[in-house]
Amino acid sequence: TIVDFVQQKWAQQTGRLRHRHVLVTAGGTRERIDPVRFISNDSSGKMGYAIATAAANEGADVTLVSSTTTLSAPAGVEIVHVAGAKEMLNQMQHRFAQQDAVIMAAAVADFRPVEEATQKIKKTADNDTMTIKLTKNPDILKTLATQKTKQVMVGFAAETEHLLANAQQKLTDKKLDMLVANDVSRKDIGFNADNNQVIILRPNQEPEKLPIMTKSELAAELVDRVVTLLPGK
Amino acid sequence: TIVDFVQQKWAQQTGRLRHRHVLVTAGGTRERIDPVRFISNDSSGKMGYAIATAAANEGADVTLVSSTTTLSAPAGVEIVHVAGAKEMLNQMQHRFAQQDAVIMAAAVADFRPVEEATQKIKKTADNDTMTIKLTKNPDILKTLATQKTKQVMVGFAAETEHLLANAQQKLTDKKLDMLVANDVSRKDIGFNADNNQVIILRPNQEPEKLPIMTKSELAAELVDRVVTLLPGK
Numbered sequence: 001t002i003v004d005f006v007q008q009k010w011a012q013q014t015g016r017l018r019h020r021h022v023l024v025t026a027g028g029t030r031e032r033i034d035p036v037r038f039i040s041n042d043s044s045g046k047m048g049y050a051i052a053t054a055a056a057n058e059g060a061d062v063t064l065v066s067s068t069t070t071l072s073a074p075a076g077v078e079i080v081h082v083a084g085a086k087e088m089l090n091q092m093q094h095r096f097a098q099q100d101a102v103i104m105a106a107a108v109a110d111f112r113p114v115e116e117a118t119q120k121i122k123k124t125a126d127n128d129t130m131t132i133k134l135t136k137n138p139d140i141l142k143t144l145a146t147q148k149t150k151q152v153m154v155g156f157a158a159e160t161e162h163l164l165a166n167a168q169q170k171l172t173d174k175k176l177d178m179l180v181a182n183d184v185s186r187k188d189i190g191f192n193a194d195n196n197q198v199i200i201l202r203p204n205q206e207p208e209k210l211p212i213m214t215k216s217e218l219a220a221e222l223v224d225r226v227v228t229l230l231p232g233k
Numbered sequence: 234t235i236v237d238f239v240q241q242k243w244a245q246q247t248g249r250l251r252h253r254h255v256l257v258t259a260g261g262t263r264e265r266i267d268p269v270r271f272i273s274n275d276s277s278g279k280m281g282y283a284i285a286t287a288a289a290n291e292g293a294d295v296t297l298v299s300s301t302t303t304l305s306a307p308a309g310v311e312i313v314h315v316a317g318a319k320e321m322l323n324q325m326q327h328r329f330a331q332q333d334a335v336i337m338a339a340a341v342a343d344f345r346p347v348e349e350a351t352q353k354i355k356k357t358a359d360n361d362t363m364t365i366k367l368t369k370n371p372d373i374l375k376t377l378a379t380q381k382t383k384q385v386m387v388g389f390a391a392e393t394e395h396l397l398a399n400a401q402q403k404l405t406d407k408k409l410d411m412l413v414a415n416d417v418s419r420k421d422i423g424f425n426a427d428n429n430q431v432i433i434l435r436p437n438q439e440p441e442k443l444p445i446m447t448k449s450e451l452a453a454e455l456v457d458r459v460v461t462l463l464p465g466k
Contacts, residue, residue, distance in 0.1 A: 035393050036274045036340070036417060039266070070303045107269070110356040111363050120393045120417075123343040123369065130344050134363040136356065160268050160353045184269060184353075 004075040008056065015059020016227045022060040023092060023099045024052040025106035025140075027068030030083045033132060034117035038083075041107045042184075043158075045071050047196065048105035050219035052077045055103075058223055065091050067106060085109055085137035089144075096144055101152040101226050104141055112137050141174045152229045154178045154222070160185040164199065164207065171201045177229050178202050180222060188212075200225065237308040241289065248292020249460045255293040256325060256332045257285040258339035258373075260301030263316045266365060267350035271316075274340045275417075276391075278304050280429065281338035283452035285310045288336075291456055298324050300339060318342055318370040322377075329377055334385040334459050337374055345370050374407045385462045387411045387455070393418040397432065397440065404434045410462050411435050413455060421445075433458065 012018055026048020028041040045068035052064040053074040062077045065088055073079040082088045085108045096102070111134035121130075141155050155176045157167040160183070167181035179201040188195065197212040200222075210221060245251055259281020261274035278301035285297040286307040295310045298321055306312040315321045318341045329335070344367035354363075374388050388409045390400040393416070400414035412434040421428065430445040433455075443454060 033272070036391060037272065037342070038274070039270065039272050041269045041271070109270070110354075114362075120391075122399075128369050129347075130367040132365045132367065134365065136361050158269060158353075166355075 001075075008076045011057055011059035013059070015057065017055055017100075017223070018059035020060045020100040020230065021063070021098050022052075022055045022226075023063050023065065023095055023102045024048055024055065025065045025067075025088060025092070025104050025108075026052070026071075027066050028107040029067045029085045029088060029109045029137075031109045031112035031137070032084065032116045033113050034119065034121050036120050039109060039111075039113070039132075039134075041109065043107035044068065045106075046194070046215050047156075047219070048103075049074060050215040051103055051105055051222060054216070054219035054223040055101075055226075057220075058227065060100075063095055065106070084112055085140065086112070089138050089140045092140065092144065093147075096147055096151070097149070099151050100230060101154065102141075102144065103154040103222070103226065105156055107156075107158060108140055109137055111135060139174070141176065145175045148175075150231060152177045152226055154180065154226060157181040158184040167199070167201055171203065178225060181207075202229075234308075241309045244290055244292035246292070248290065250288055250291035250293035250333075250456070253293045253333040253463065254296070254331050255285075255288045255334045255336065255459075256296050256298065256328060257281055257288065257336045258298045258300075258321060258325070258341075259285070259304075260299050261340045262300045262318045262321060262342045262370075264342045264345035264370070265317060265349045266346050267352065267354050269353050272342060272344075272346070272365075272367075274342065276340035277301065278339075279427070279448050280389075280452070281336075282307060283448040284336050284338055284455060287449070287452035287456040288334075288459075290453075291460070293333075296328055298339070317345055318373065319345070322371050322373045325373065325377065326380075329380055329384070330382070332384050333463060334387065335374075335377065336387040336455070336459065338389055340389075340391060341373055342370055344368065372407070374409065378408045381408075383464055385410045385459055387413065387459060390414040391417045400432070400434055404436065409436075411458060414440075435462075 027045035028043035030038040030040045032038050052062050056062045056076050065080045114133040114135045153176050157170050159166045171179040180198045182198045196218050200208040260278035261276035263271040263273045265271050285295050289295045289309050298313045347366045347368045386409050390403050392399045404412040413431045415431045433441040
């Protein structure tokens, strides 16, 4: 719309992320078993899309690498559709060097099938059971961390138990600048809900627990904190 | 809308399926691995939703058992959300007796994980691989066939190779009155596309190949054929 267009032009002049490149990922990756089946997870992509929108509202050049296809692309954001984790990493790697911040809101599958069948695996009378062998996916944030120059790296931790301990471990392990932890065992927040409540972890800082808010409101809060982490700010 | 409402009232007076109960299924079932992960397939649910709409347009009392949550419920259709195949069968079984036709457009997973973990399975340093043991899901149409009294039973076959042979086998094996076969290896039709092209199989009849058309048009064609199969027509 014209309103979006004017807002965007204004943000490009005045936003706190003008001339900055921000890479955002969204959605649950789909790891193929065969041409019709896959392993995935409950991430709807809503959080990542909200963050991409919030970053664009601050004037950033945003690239959204998305493994969901049910949400429409935010205005003024470049969108790259991917399926599995390997493809997501690949698309991120050759865009990484010019980024100022990488916000990894996608729920990347930890494992993928060792083999992807080229034809649909048929159910037959003699196969009452089936075994799928999985292998670990590349750790995208860890892989990118080895190529890091200036990028502010933000990760997410979706946990169903031991939230803070697991999140703290992830922050350290992946050498992140910020980690957003949320408890996905609660139905009112997290995956596919419109609201979210998170705890923000940063190195050498006390965890910051935010109140429950909409995903758009939370996206603005997160982008606000990314701004303060950027060099030269 | 008022137009929908008037159209629906009109259909209830004049439609060829008035006073008939039709059960339609839609979407790819989600078979849980743990609270955040599942195995699913590419079925978008569009075909099933289109069929539910077409049956309602003919004045039927339609129940739509759906394993997708991204489409909005057609006007005047009762919708029942389910996740996995076992839950789908369960919801269908206690509605089966009063149905006149069952149209199984859902893509039911052939297999589900033997165990569903109650907490998110964590990736650890020492689990580079993982194995998921799967067991066969109940065959919904075969199970319902044993309880069949008057119901017209319609199935779908989504295949990537040997389309006609696999479909013919399914028609016989599941004792169906009609089977709708489509080649999901083609990107322009089938899963998630807006168009579809199918071959209709019925016992003791030559396969009928329909031209390519939108899923709504196809839904009307299929409902038209279901009408002719109903006893007393």
